[in-house]
Amino acid sequence: MAQIYISLGSNVNKEYYLRQALIALKAHLIEFEHSSVFESEAVGFAGNNFYNSVVGAQTQIPLTELCQLLKQIERDNGRTDNDKKFSPRTLDLDLLFYDDVICDTPAQLPRDEITKNAFVLQPLAEIAPDFYHPTAKQTIAQLWNAYNNPKQKLWKVEFTNL
Numbered sequence: 321m322a323q324i325y326i327s328l329g330s331n332v333n334k335e336y337y338l339r340q341a342l343i344a345l346k347a348h349l350i351e352f353e354h355s356s357v358f359e360s361e362a363v364g365f366a367g368n369n370f371y372n373s374v375v376g377a378q379t380q381i382p383l384t385e386l387c388q389l390l391k392q393i394e395r396d397n398g399r400t401d402n403d404k405k406f407s408p409r410t411l412d413l414d415l416l417f418y419d420d421v422i423c424d425t426p427a428q429l430p431r432d433e434i435t436k437n438a439f440v441l442q443p444l445a446e447i448a449p450d451f452y453h454p455t456a457k458q459t460i461a462q463l464w465n466a467y468n469n470p471k472q473k474l475w476k477v478e479f480t481n482l
């Protein structure tokens with residue numbers, strides 16, 4: 321069984337798509353938990369604010385299949401292959417950790433974004449403070465305590481009936 325963390329983001333019809341993603345992930349994963357939902361300004365481009373959250377779970381799904389599953393859930397939720405990197409998106413699902421696996425394919429693990437973006441690190445710190453980042457060689461709580469980017473501000477959103 322692998323311990324995994326997945327980041328979720330949306331800035332188009334964001335309440336609907338975040339909820340759909342949580343429902344779909346919960347159906348496939350074991351010991352599913354999720355962080356609060358946070359709102360923040362779009363980082364890297366001018367656009368609508370994002371909702372972000374992080375899911376933690378256990379799974380027996382192998383890494384390659386898990387990546388395919390995340391892409392399928394994105395496609396089921398309005399994501400097209402034409403969406404550019406820094407552009408509005410209905411749903412973005414990024415695998416952050418698969419146990420302590422370090423690799424570049426089929427996914428970059430651990431994902432670089434973890435230590436760069438508060439919209440990933442803050443929700444992750446809420447549910448996984450003691451998880452050890454295998455390349456940064458610190459816990460998530462230590463990384464979040466040391467994080468210093470005053471440009472990125474997040475605020476919690478009321479998100480009922482999940």
Ligand SMILES: Nc1ncnc2c1ncn2[C@@H]1O[C@H](COP(=O)(O)OP(=O)(O)OP(=O)(O)O)[C@@H](O)[C@H]1O
Pocket residue numbers: 390403404405412413414415416426427428429431
């Ligand atoms: N850790 C990962 N989780 C999910 N997909 C990954 C990961 N690492 C690499 N990929 C692959 O790389 C592709 C590009 O991913 P990347 O996240 O950089 O761009 P994007 O999905 O267009 O934008 P975003 O930065 O919003 O995620 C994805 O479509 C996926 O196939």
Ligand SMILES: Nc1nc2c(c(=O)[nH]1)N=C(CO)CN2
Pocket residue numbers: 328329330360361362363364365370371372405406407412439
């Ligand atoms: N606040 C916020 N900004 C972003 C996000 C995101 O999820 N949240 N995702 C992006 C593309 O991956 C680019 N910018």
